[in-house]
Amino acid sequence: METNREIREIIYYDCGEITAISFYINGFLSNQPRFNYKFIIKRDKPDFLKQAPRNGEWGKFVLRLGFFEFKQGDDSFFFCIDRSDHSSNYRNEGYIIPVLEEVKYYFKTNYNANAIDNDILIKKFKDKIIPIGPSFPLHIDNMIKFMPRIIPGSNNNWTFKESKERLNLMFRNPRLNYLRRLRNTESDLNVFFVMPYYPMHKILNEFRFEVMKALQATVKTKVIVGFAPTQKLPDNHQYFVQPAVYEMRDYFRHLARSKVAIYVRGPHDGISSKLGQLLAMGKPIIGQTISNNKELYYQNPFFKEQFAYDDPEEIAGNVNELLKNPEKAALYAKANANTFDTKFSPEITVSNFIERLFT
CATH class of the missing domain: 3.40.50.2000 (Glycogen Phosphorylase B;)
Incomplete structure (x- = not known):
């Protein structure tokens, strides 16, 4: 019998755009029976995002990434999923350095080994950067898990415009x-x-x-x-x-x-x-x-x-x-x-x- 210490948790921080990572959300939900973990949705930012100085352009784009945390007992670490371009200029056509510094794994759709090796700022993180396959927006079956994030209000810092956008995107996306x-x-x-x-x-x-x-x-x-x-x-x-x-x-x-x-x-x-x-x-x-x-x-x-x-x-x-x-x-x-x-x-x-x- 598993003890509480042995239970594995994967936490998704619902603090940004979900459509871009809905493909992976489906994957995490469907894999729970096989791998025996809890998939938890937390309507908050990771602590390191709250604490990090959001200087420069990266702060405008960071919430386009998918942020997750893995926990098992006293052990925990952050990882993220990034579908953006392989380059690294200020318009987020690449990697976000403050995030690379904090996460254990940086899963990258547009992985490009040459681009990594040619960028001195990115190269030192190359062992964290993991190539992943294609993705596309998908309907999420467990809609109820995301409903509190849809309801606008000052308590959750979520505007009516953002609520309308999420409802529209989540209901228009096709099922696999x-x-x-x-x-x-x-x-x-x-x-x-x-x-x-x-x-x-x-x-x-x-x-x-x-x-x-x-x-x-x-x-x-x-x-x-x-x-x-x-x-x-x-x-x-x-x-x-x-x-x-x-x-x-x-x-x-x-x-x-x-x-x-x-x-x-x-x-x-x-x-x-x-x-x-x-x-x-x-x-x-x-x-x-x-x-x-x-x-x-x-x-x-x-x-x-x-x-x-x-x-x-x-x-x-x-x-x-x-x-x-x-x-x-x-x-x-x-x-x-x-x-x-x-x-x-x-x-x-x-x-x-x-x-x-x-x-």
């Missing part, structure tokens, strides 16, 4: 079993490539725009491409505005109907959440090379063939070739679904965290 069911959708579109437009990322937008033009010119039929902007686009991009606003479920249904999916990197060449979504849906993919965490990705079946093109014309041409070879597309689709289920699902991703925490 929904994405898996979409694997059985009949494919009646050749390509569906509708992407967000980021006003601050002109190079990213321009690359996506060139991919859209190349797809429309090369594939030609049964192609839906365009931006889904939240504001007016530049005049030269207006032609590619989609007339319909795709709600989240509509977006995934359209994506599931496409015979070949397109992958492009996120801002600053980071891992886009689309990568995990496309794998979970079991789509055959053609797209850009993966810049970060290459060792983790390119060991998987057919990743070298699918994520190999950095030129818009090449992407469109290889999409067209794969459309002519449905047997190969089916092979890619099956392999991608299996890779997600056996390596990149929330439960498996977080089980790897837990095994490290428990050693």
Whole structure:
């Protein structure tokens, strides 16, 4: 029989944006029976965040990370999950030094060994930085656990605006079993490539725009491409505005109907959440090379063939070739679904965290 001293606890500090780490929250919740620990939600900041001087830009971005604490008896330590870019400049396109100083493990989606070695400030923490696989926003089944954080009021320092945002995001995010069911959708579109437009990322937008033009010119039929902007686009991009606003479920249904999916990197060449979504849906993919965490990705079946093109014309041409070879597309689709289920699902991703925490 376990004593109280032996009970393991993993504490999530609910003090920031939850949507970005909802994938991992699902993993921690689903792994409780297997690993026999308590998952506790604490509506507070870790002590070191309360005490740390929040000088400079890092203080504006620190709550985009997921903060956790592991406890067993008298032993405890902090760890965090960071989905941001691999670089380290003041806009939080990388690591937050004060956090690296405090945590035992810094789990990083956009892990890049070369970037770490080339940054003298980051390099000394390299043993703390652990590469992890893709993630994307997911619905959290145990909604009641997060409800007190949704209710606004002066006592919990939570405004109505923040409450509305959390409710909106948490109820719009898909369930994982929904994405898996979409694997059985009949494919009646050749390509569906509708992407967000980021006003601050002109190079990213321009690359996506060139991919859209190349797809429309090369594939030609049964192609839906365009931006889904939240504001007016530049005049030269207006032609590619989609007339319909795709709600989240509509977006995934359209994506599931496409015979070949397109992958492009996120801002600053980071891992886009689309990568995990496309794998979970079991789509055959053609797209850009993966810049970060290459060792983790390119060991998987057919990743070298699918994520190999950095030129818009090449992407469109290889999409067209794969459309002519449905047997190969089916092979890619099956392999991608299996890779997600056996390596990149929330439960498996977080089980790897837990095994490290428990050693």
